[in-house]
Amino acid sequence: MLNALLAMAAIAILLGAVLGYAAIKFRVEGNPLVDKIDAVLPQTQCGQCGFPGCKPYATAIAEGVADINLCPPGGDEGIHKLADLLGMEYKPFGGATQPKPKSVAIIDESNCIGCTLCIQACPVDAIVGAAKQMHTIIASECTGCELCVPPCPVDCISMVPIEESIANWKWKYPVYALTASK
Amino acid sequence: MRTLYQFHGGIHPPTNKTQSNHTPIKQASLPSKLVIPLHQHVGSSAKPIVEAGQRVLKGELIGAPDGHLSSAVHAPTSGTISAIDMQIVAHPSGIPDLCITLIPDGLDEWIHREPCDDWCALSHTELRHRLRQAGVVGLGGAVFPSDVKLYSHKHKIKTLVLNGAECEPYITCDDLLMRERATEILQGAQIMRALLYAEEVLIGIEDNKPEAIAAMRAAVTEGCHERMEVVAVPTIYPGGGAKQLIRVLTGIEVAAGVRSTNLGVQCFNVATAYSAWRAIGHSEPLISRIVTITGNVGHPQNFEALIGTPMDELVAQAQPLPGTTGYIMGGPMMGVLMPSMQVGVIKATNCIIAAAKNLFPAPAPALPCIRCTRCAEVCPSELQPQELYWFSKAKNLDKAEDYHLFDCIECGACSYVCPSNIPLVQYYRFAKSEIWAQEASQKAADAARERHEFRESRIEREKREKAEKLAAKEKAAIEARALRAETPQAVVSSARPDADPENTMQLKIQLAIDHAKEQAAAIKPKNTEQLTPQQLAEIADIEARRARVREIAKDVTHIDGHS
Amino acid sequence: MSGFFSPFITKPVSVSQIMLHVLLALIPGIALYVWFFGPAILVSLTLASITALGVEALMLKIQNKQIAPTLKDNTALLTAWLLALSIPPLAPWWLVVVGTAFAISISKHLYGGLGNNPFNPAMIGYAVLIISFPVHMTHWLTPHGLGDVSLSFLEQLNYIFQGVLPDGIKLDAITMATPLDTLKTQLHLNGHVQEILDMPIYGRLAGQGSEWVAAGFLLGGVYLIAQRIISWHIPLAYLGTLFAVAGLFHLIDPAHYVTPVFHLFSGAAMLGAFFILTDPVTSPTTPRGRLIFAASAALLTYLIRAFGGFPDGMAFATLLMNICVPLIDAYTQPKVFGKKKGQS
């Protein structure tokens, strides 16, 4: 009996030592969790989550003050990824806004007055133009965050959903019935 | 006798080739219209360089290659361009893509050609350029631009493999091409061999095509081609897959993501070699190809059809039978169901099967996987399809990738044998395109992060610079005060330099809005010629106001620029 | 149109055909069973089959799944037969019913139905029965010509369904322990292997009669391999390892360890090697994995037989190895085309 207890204790101490050593040896510097979460977020910087950008939201999640289901552009898939990363349960979307189809902003160029307000709003510098010059959006860089829409004084920016084309077309998840189709 | 190698697995589906390989290749009649997609190849779309209403000659360039990996598109016959618009194309999605519609004028008038008798005199760069301009792409189905594949350094490539295996059931277009045009295929092969500096040429043909083998062998002997050999390979599906044929002929296994050229082999379809010869020797661009029409038709046979020929018009020439439910482009193992029967023939169209219930009965209902591993036994890529299925079904994409999803060549052998009738390949296609999409959005997110971070740092820097400037100014002012010890007001005003610009900014915007409103009001489309004096006066008025606004705006920007 | 995607043609042997082949392959063994032990086994086979189909239909119905396609796949029947063959034919009817119902409902359907059960359902059923009703599980029939009396078919039926024996006949007179069981008991009584094997219940290779049944299963198994319904890996590795281990012990101490051939032909070794371990759902999918799986199962079987508390270790060895299947699969993934050693 005593022997068994001693053996158990010895094993416990040994394992504890190994774990402790590993913790010191393999410690990662910095706060990689924020970066890891940030890597999963879609980087639209839209602020729809209620935070001023993806990184602040990532920090909030890492600190445990924000839920994982607040990012509309990330969609369901994003929540799944965050849940996987953090070892949490998946939750259905719970933010104020609902996920929308991915879109890009388009400037109605005939109405643009060249005020540069949208340029200042765009978090990824996807708008080119100069004061009093017509502005345009580099569609390939636009993340669809909609941040440029409200500042425009003449309401000439609209969001157009990205249409399915042969280039971005995807094979669908196979659905087949378990029934004999006659 | 050459030693042949084996690959793992494979199946023996009924070949169904005899229906269509008894009659010689027939010239298809001129269709009523041609719908030619600009994206028929791997890489970026060709750019249309013609306009609607323009008359073009046979062989005239109508779509120019755009970028390194791209290919040209030509008018298959003479006629008038009737439209350049989005049309449904031969693609499983059924999504329209940019096409050029050509109405043939029946004259079939060729553009000026310069046949080349001595291609050896041309530089390799020139040869490649000609192939690219002739729109030569892989005709085995992959439609990869051939010029890009025909680039190599000396002593790098030992073997050029010509693929005449044609392992898919029903298809006989390569068979007939080899029987009838063997000499020209070999001439194309010579050009390819020269471009690749390849030492030997091996032509792999499945042994169920004795006529083609004989014809090709005769042509090799007749042409006195050195180190060129026609090899009969065993008939097994998918023995005609490039990787599988390379393995059988050379013993080399080309893994997914590895360039075969790095292992000393390059592989082309026999039809590609033929087109390469037509392009170089006869200056004929790729405007037609051999298409097997088979399935639910009275007279299955091979046609030489112009690119863009509507499929129903082509099938009509093979005595279609009632009961056809759709067209399959390609073979029954890897082909795709066409979204419409009117789509145009493209460079990848090797076969059109008119499908009917009796030929392709509905599959039995799918059951759960019982892990019987029949799929693993036949998989030529030596994968574990049941595991891939499991992970793809669960959308566990990372795991699927770990289990070598991208080594799957989508040959369909696994689905063919699965006792549970699971559409396995469909799951792999889904998983692959899902992974690609996720990679793309990940890339986009990374780019956005980078741009965002750059922007942040730029704003930060600008702020800092401004603060520094300000500090410097202040310091200067303090120094000045220390020097002169008078006019303290100057310091105060210079300490709040951004108060004014903010106001002017708003003013500026308000003015611009007014301007835009006026502009919108002033828009009177298409009637600016006959103006009443009143209108003219108005316009003058507006112009004057505009000029004024511009003056003000200029001042504003001036200030703005300093803020 | 055959579905919307390629391949548009298939030539599968359907699941039900595969299972049918397996059922057919059991028939020689069953026939020999009837020959040596009388037709009682047919009663339990029938009972088990009816129960299996009924419970399967019920479970599908409860889960709102399509009944017909799954019911027709013959897998429930196979489970029923394997279970019926592992329990004594003279067992009361409810034993068969409870075992089969448990096998189908709990160990198959509660785990997700066909293709998702980690454990071999028949063996789960067997394990449950032998743990819950150990006494009933030892009433094996005495082969013809061995016992003092033998029951007519009607009398057997009477016993199975009502538990009534004809006047004057005791249960002990018509049943006996299995050859493996007897061996174990006798060895405990310090018998010598040679003497024990001279007892009348032993035949030339193993148990009188049961050795022939095992041979019947061997025949069926060879048929399955020839038909490519199962691969050779599992049977060969299982029987080979069992032979090797048993042989080793026999060489060391022939007085206490029987011959390897005895092990191969007694208990559930043959049935297990060809029909139970090879159940595709609960065995590894890679060739290497199958070898490891079957060899380990054989080792376990032998250890349980020779040193454990149960006379036969087949069922428990199978279940123990079933647990390891995902692990074995994960670690034995074969190299894929072009990514083997010596390739870039």
Ligand code: SF4
């Ligand atoms: S252009 Fe507009 S919608 Fe697009 S990223 Fe910039 S601010 Fe967002």
Ligand code: SF4
């Ligand atoms: S489709 Fe893919 S997984 Fe299936 S047999 Fe072919 S290569 Fe293997």
Ligand code: SF4
């Ligand atoms: S052939 Fe079908 S049932 Fe068999 S293991 Fe493969 S996917 Fe599963």
